Amino acid sequence: MGQRETVTILPGTRAAELYGAPEATEDYYCNYGVNPDYQKRLVDGGLAVSGLGSAGEIRIVELADHPFFLATLFLPQARSSAARPHALLAGYASAVTGRYQ
Numbered sequence: 198m199g200q201r202e203t204v205t206i207l208p209g210t211r212a213a214e215l216y217g218a219p220e221a222t223e224d225y226y227c228n229y230g231v232n233p234d235y236q237k238r239l240v241d242g243g244l245a246v247s248g249l250g251s252a253g254e255i256r257i258v259e260l261a262d263h264p265f266f267l268a269t270l271f272l273p274q275a276r277s278s279a280a281r282p283h284a285l286l287a288g289y290a291s292a293v294t295g296r297y298q
Contacts, residue, residue, distance in 0.1 A: 199226040204256045204271070210247035211267060212257050215288040221248075223256070223271035230270060231255040265292035 202203065202219050206213045213219075231239070236255060248257025248269070260266035267285060277283035282290070 199224050199275070200223070201246050202250055204248045204250060204273070206257070207247050207249070210245060211261070211288070212247035212285070215284045217284070221284075223269070223273070224275040225271050226275075227270075252273075262285075265289055273274075 199223055201222055204223050206216050206219055206221060208219075231254065232236075233254065236246070239255075239258065243260060244258045245261055246255050246257070247259050247267070247271075250256045257267065257269050258273065259268070265288070267289070269285065273283040273285045277286050
């Protein structure tokens with residue numbers, strides 16, 4: 198069984214552009230997370246943190262200079278359907294079709 202959590206979307210990121218909102222409720226089916234001891238290394242290595250959980254933990258990261266590199270610790274597909282695709286999945290599809298047409 199999963200759980201839901203509010204994710205704060207950080208302004209100026211691709212995630213913020215795709216969501217078009219400062220928060221989103223997302224579904225989780227695991228208890229994994231990013232070890233906070235490595236957050237500085239990840240950011241120094243080029244990953245931008247673009248979404249945070251309720252306790253300030255990383256929930257979304259992205260590479261700003263990449264055509265579409267966005268990773269989550271939740272399952273966007275769990276809240277997606279053909280009639281109403283999740284914002285991140287729709288953004289991925291747009292990036293793919295725009296790049297490979």
